[in-house]
Amino acid sequence: MSDLPGAVEITEEGPREAFQIEPGPIPTARKIALIDALSDTGLKRIQAASFVSPKIVPGWADAEDVVAGITPRPGVSYTALWFNPAGLQRALAFRDRLDVFGSITVTGSEAFAKRNLNRDHAGQLEAMRKNVAGHHAAGVPVTRVSLQAAFGCNFSGDVPAAQAVRALDDAMALAKELGLTIEKISLADSMGWATPARVERLVGEVLSRYPEPRLSLHLHDTRGMAVACAHAGLRMGVSAFDAAVGGLGGCPFAAHPGAAGNIATEELVFLCEELGIDTGVDLEALLEAAALAQDIVGHVLPSAMIRGGGLNPYRIEAKAA
Amino acid sequence: MSDLPGAVEITEEGPREAFQIEPGPIPTARKIALIDALSDTGLKRIQAASFVSPKIVPGWADAEDVVAGITPRPGVSYTALWFNPAGLQRALAFRDRLDVFGSITVTGSEAFAKRNLNRDHAGQLEAMRKNVAGHHAAGVPVTRVSLQAAFGCNFSGDVPAAQAVRALDDAMALAKELGLTIEKISLADSMGWATPARVERLVGEVLSRYPEPRLSLHLHDTRGMAVACAHAGLRMGVSAFDAAVGGLGGCPFAAHPGAAGNIATEELVFLCEELGIDTGVDLEALLEAAALAQDIVGHVLPSAMIRGGGLNPYRIEAKAA
Numbered sequence: 001m002s003d004l005p006g007a008v009e010i011t012e013e014g015p016r017e018a019f020q021i022e023p024g025p026i027p028t029a030r031k032i033a034l035i036d037a038l039s040d041t042g043l044k045r046i047q048a049a050s051f052v053s054p055k056i057v058p059g060w061a062d063a064e065d066v067v068a069g070i071t072p073r074p075g076v077s078y079t080a081l082w083f084n085p086a087g088l089q090r091a092l093a094f095r096d097r098l099d100v101f102g103s104i105t106v107t108g109s110e111a112f113a114k115r116n117l118n119r120d121h122a123g124q125l126e127a128m129r130k131n132v133a134g135h136h137a138a139g140v141p142v143t144r145v146s147l148q149a150a151f152g153c154n155f156s157g158d159v160p161a162a163q164a165v166r167a168l169d170d171a172m173a174l175a176k177e178l179g180l181t182i183e184k185i186s187l188a189d190s191m192g193w194a195t196p197a198r199v200e201r202l203v204g205e206v207l208s209r210y211p212e213p214r215l216s217l218h219l220h221d222t223r224g225m226a227v228a229c230a231h232a233g234l235r236m237g238v239s240a241f242d243a244a245v246g247g248l249g250g251c252p253f254a255a256h257p258g259a260a261g262n263i264a265t266e267e268l269v270f271l272c273e274e275l276g277i278d279t280g281v282d283l284e285a286l287l288e289a290a291a292l293a294q295d296i297v298g299h300v301l302p303s304a305m306i307r308g309g310g311l312n313p314y315r316i317e318a319k320a321a
Numbered sequence: 322m323s324d325l326p327g328a329v330e331i332t333e334e335g336p337r338e339a340f341q342i343e344p345g346p347i348p349t350a351r352k353i354a355l356i357d358a359l360s361d362t363g364l365k366r367i368q369a370a371s372f373v374s375p376k377i378v379p380g381w382a383d384a385e386d387v388v389a390g391i392t393p394r395p396g397v398s399y400t401a402l403w404f405n406p407a408g409l410q411r412a413l414a415f416r417d418r419l420d421v422f423g424s425i426t427v428t429g430s431e432a433f434a435k436r437n438l439n440r441d442h443a444g445q446l447e448a449m450r451k452n453v454a455g456h457h458a459a460g461v462p463v464t465r466v467s468l469q470a471a472f473g474c475n476f477s478g479d480v481p482a483a484q485a486v487r488a489l490d491d492a493m494a495l496a497k498e499l500g501l502t503i504e505k506i507s508l509a510d511s512m513g514w515a516t517p518a519r520v521e522r523l524v525g526e527v528l529s530r531y532p533e534p535r536l537s538l539h540l541h542d543t544r545g546m547a548v549a550c551a552h553a554g555l556r557m558g559v560s561a562f563d564a565a566v567g568g569l570g571g572c573p574f575a576a577h578p579g580a581a582g583n584i585a586t587e588e589l590v591f592l593c594e595e596l597g598i599d600t601g602v603d604l605e606a607l608l609e610a611a612a613l614a615q616d617i618v619g620h621v622l623p624s625a626m627i628r629g630g631g632l633n634p635y636r637i638e639a640k641a642a
Contacts, residue, residue, distance in 0.1 A: 111639075152632065152635075153639075154635050155635075155639065155642075156639050156642075157635060157636045157639035157640065158632075158636065192629055193632060195592065195595040195596070196552050196592075196596075197595065197596055198595075221625050222625060222629035223588065223591055223625055223626050223629045223630075223631075223632070224548050224585060224588035224591075224624065224625035224626055224629070225548060225588070225591075225592065227545050227546060227548060227549045228548045228549040228551075228552045228592070230549075231517050231549045231552070231553075232552075260625040260628060260629060264545060267544065267545035267546070270544055270545075270546075271516065271517075271546065271549070274516040274518065274519075275516070275517075275518055300621060302623075302625060303545065304542050304543060304544055304545035304581040304623060305544050305545055307581060308513055308543035308544045308545070308581060309544075310544075311473065311479075311514060311544070314473075314475050314478060315478045315479065318432075318474075318476065318477050318478035319478065321476075321477075
């Protein structure tokens with residue numbers, strides 16, 4: 001009774017998430033080492049930097065040095081994050097090694113947008129129209145629609161699926177008006193409000209309205225629900241996820257400093273492997289990268305698998321016995 | 322497409338699990354304080370002590386003092402754990418405040434039984450026959466069948482559902498032969514091998530064979546799968562769970578010292594609440610008990626909710642705004 005995909009596409013966001021929120025300072029060389037370690041795990045998409053204001057996010061003041069310093073691995077797509085034309089220009093300087101594409105970003109909660117972007121929903125759509133024009137002027141395609149606070153918001157409470165879909169509809173209508181081909185829709189649980197039931201509801205709505213773009217989930221483990229939510233998504237056929245090795249990250253905008261980070265990549269990979277879903281990732285190599293991430297940030301990371309490890313070593317030993 | 326129960330029965334095993342594994346020493350008064358705090362959360366079943374050899378489990382050398390020291394709350398059933406006639410006698414001394422009942426315990430993995438109990442499967446069944454006789458001689462009913470290592474074993478690998486069911490069948494046949502009324506079947510993921518798919522498979526098998534006894538899941542979060550496994554169980558109608566506040570515990574027998582503990586009670590309660598399933602528990606009071614547990618053991622507990630908190634405070638604030 002489920003539509004489990006045969007394979008999933010995982011975008012590793014651990015480095016970008018971590019270095020924007022960890023107090024640091026973390027040496028540039030160690031950031032590069034983590035990204036290079038992740039490149040060797042079989043992950044095919046890695047968010048490698050954030051081109052944001054160093055005043056607001058000092059942890060990414062060295063974004064250029066990080067991107068210049070990594071050893072790009074053939075077959076791995078490296079992405080980055082930016083919020084304005086200046087950030088886009090910084091990313092474009094690395095067009096040879098970054099997969100540069102734009103997004104239309106809206107939020108399911110106007111309160112969240114007002115608080116973090118100082119714009120209401122209409123203002124955000126207007127900003128996105130300009131954002132698309134800026135990308136097109138630079139010859140950069142806009143191929144993604146991202147819905148932040150898709151499930152709930154610390155400032156306005158639950159986001160019902162109908163409300164989330166309305167915001168998404170506006171973004172998709174804008175994309176259509178501007179002649180964009182949207183390849184991916186991302187539903188982001190920015191503040192950890194998702195539960196399996198809410199995932200089922202919203203994913204169902206979105207898939208029935210927009211069956212063409214690949215649907216992606218960006219889950220935070222704030223309340224321990226991320227793996228269960230990912231499973232709910234998988235059961236409905238969702239085949240793309242953001243994740244963060246070791247469960248790195250958190251939401252710097254959510255007035256919630258102790259919150260757990262993104263779904264741990266190794267827990268997502270383990271779940272998929274055990275369900276027979278291909279991830280392309282070598283779990284043991286990923287667990288080594290998670291241990292490296294923990295060493296780099298200098299504190300215990302939330303992933304249970306960092307301590308629990310995988311099952312395959314036990315299976316191999318049991319077979320040998 | 323699911324059989325979500327209307328209500329679940331949660332057995333809080335945090336104190337018993339924690340004080341057998343934490344290096345301690347933890348003052349008796351603090352153990353009592355935790356159990357009393359848990360009694361005030363709305364939890365209806367609390368495992369309050371382990372009557373085991375103080376040489377093997379020094380953390381429970383004060384079991385008598387703990388049970389004598391708690392303030393039993395009307396409507397709360399306090400249980401304890403024991404493995405032999407001496408332990409049963411110690412429990413019986415507190416028959417006025419403990420819910421004393423026996424179990425037939427078998428394992429899905431003979432390797433696990435041999436390693437931890439020094440018995441093969443036949444030997445374990447023989448021991449259980451004597452165990453039942455001992456309980457009956459003391460006037461204590463045997464009402465539960467418990468299957469350890471129900472999903473997998475660090476020493477023998479995966480436990481296929483058919484193999485688990487064979488062990489369970491033997492236990493149920495023994496119960497029938499001895500004229501017992503089994504009220505509860507417990508499937509224990511002793512070493513963190515369960516995944517949602519494995520839970521679905523085994524729970525399906527067990528429910529179709531034994532629809533009468535209440536089915537209970539005892540889940541460990543070793544690989545971050547516990548909440549997803551609980552959700553899989555809930556979807557199939559499972560209405561009883563063991564859990565440990567804060568995610569206390571781990572498996573002292575699994576040669577796996579860094580492993581995460583049981584499913585965190587607060588994450589299970591949160592999941593149920595959000596799915597509309599009654600737990601009887603006040604989540605905010607439970608989160609306070611989790612913070613107390615963390616303070617008592619003196620290290621960070623694995624529960625994400627200890628740091629993330631619940632959603633209701635945000636909802637209340639959002640409504641007021």
